[in-house]
Amino acid sequence: MRFMEQIELGHGASDKKCILILPICGAGPLDSRVGMPYTSFVPGKFVNLKRLMPVMTLVLILSGWLAAEPPEVFVKARSGALPSDMLLVVVRHEDNARPPVGRFGAQPLCFWRVASGTFLSFAGLEQRASGTRSLELEMWGADGAPASWDQEVVIEPRKFPVQRLRVAPRYVEFSQEDEDRAADDVDRLHDIYARRTPGDFISGNFRVPLKGRISAEFGMHRVFNNVPMSPHGGVDIAGRQGAMVAAAQGGIVALADDLFLTGNTVVLDHGCGLFTLYGHLSTILVPVGAVVRRGEILGLVGATGRATGPHLHWGARLGKLSLDPQSLTALNLEAWMRPEPDQ
Structure with a gap:
């Protein structure tokens, strides 16, 4: 097996990365006595990975803690985003997350909690709406960690009788x-x-x-x-x-x-x-x-x-x-x- 020098943790709405630097520079040759690879800190000098297992275990625990599931965002409508229609903006986050804030175009959104970690907000399109409309959100996890979301919603044409x-x-x-x-x-x-x-x-x-x-x-x-x-x-x-x-x-x-x-x-x-x-x-x-x-x-x-x-x-x-x-x-x-x- 081979380890990367840098592991990127965290993904999704925040689009921000946490970099962990492992104490490994490159995989070394396999030791036939222990059946595990060595890693070299200095070229030509090898250390048995068994000695690094406590450190590696701690790194893996931290990576699982840091790489929390990112928030999910959905925009729901009856049949595409049509002028004069009501849209539903859904944010699914971790339990005990704080309510999001954001805007749909110039329209401020008002979220309310409907389940643990799930928030809803209505958004509307005026009768003459066309083109696209920007959805911008700021979200926070239970620990206050921020995440952001930016999406362009395409407005479908509609004819009125x-x-x-x-x-x-x-x-x-x-x-x-x-x-x-x-x-x-x-x-x-x-x-x-x-x-x-x-x-x-x-x-x-x-x-x-x-x-x-x-x-x-x-x-x-x-x-x-x-x-x-x-x-x-x-x-x-x-x-x-x-x-x-x-x-x-x-x-x-x-x-x-x-x-x-x-x-x-x-x-x-x-x-x-x-x-x-x-x-x-x-x-x-x-x-x-x-x-x-x-x-x-x-x-x-x-x-x-x-x-x-x-x-x-x-x-x-x-x-x-x-x-x-x-x-x-x-x-x-x-x-x-x-x-x-x-x-």
């Missing part, structure tokens, strides 16, 4: 009073979406709040009476009047009120800047400040606000970004909450 409708003039023409009220609602919602609470409310996969036909997709470019409107900021789910609307995930009720556009509306804060919105309800069944579980009934389907018929307007926000809520239900969070996560 166009919907043309003939509607009553009141759905297109707003009075000054209507515009002022709508602006006040926007300011109020922006204040709510700026909040940051821990991600402790998320207990599993997101669910669809109402079973029904999707009558309007997220991001749809709508043209009412030949007047272009803003892209659709949620998903419309058709439902009968009075059908029950359930929480897509656990959270705290951040808003339960009548808004100009979405009528009777509930907003849930799921933590780490993630919110879901439930609009056009006929009745609200939860108060502000209530902590709800996934599947708990929030209200009943209606047509309040600017709605042409009974349906649920379901939206999702990650900070300032309006995102497709269907991308949330496609993420398998529960796979990473088990001791041996599936990739």
